[in-house]
Amino acid sequence: MRRRLVSALLLATLAACSTQQELRMAAQQEQFGRAAASQGDWAQAMRSYAAAVDNVELGRGDLAWQARLHHQAGRAASAACRYDAAEFHFRNAIALAKRSTQSSALSYKALIDLYERQGKTAEALAVRNELGWHQSWALGAFADLESLPVGQPCGTPP
Template structure:
């Protein structure tokens, strides 16, 4: 019996595994795009809880599929906005911080996520945390956040703590 057959299978196996990995990556990215659409639909209906879950799942799938960091940052930012609308402040803070970290990796602006995080803290009456986030930015960048004042605000639904 020839040793050539086992040697060939050793060469083919890595190629098969790479092809399977590429397929799973594409599946994850398509799933992320579909979940983003579901999240947008839920957000347009004011269903912030469902929007948050779908944006968070989309962000997870985009990460698994090795989607670009800018897209992942946008998904986390939108998940944070939806979480804020759903009165899930811990989740909102997590997603805004993730968006900021991912935006920094792409050297893109993270100003909207910083603004959203500051706005959320101010809504909650947490002025110390809001000031700490402003200090993370530095004076000039924090001052420039005023330019985003009318561009985007956190969603407003029923006041938090009010039974639905």
């Protein structure tokens, strides 16, 4: 009986160490993502933020942190013209923000902008309807807060 108790305690200690290691790795990957984004290397930023998301999930990290990382990965994916990945990350950011009782307004705004940039007005309208008129109207307050740097449009040769 004593041997089982010691084994269980040892396993719990090892699991806690592993969790902390994954969260430290996530923080480091988030920094790598920020550095890549500041240099305009959006593909690398997207990969770093996505890796950070994976580690926060493995380490059972805070839902608000996961939402923020998904949002940043979505912004980087959008700037890298990876619209499918951007949509995935923005939708996950919205869902996680709601579960953590944090605001999902920036991710909603980014998703609407993503659809509008692609000419997907029906999808943008559906997201606005999901929010409701009052909340959708209020998103205008975030107009310049999260804007991406202006560069060449996607699909334009260098």
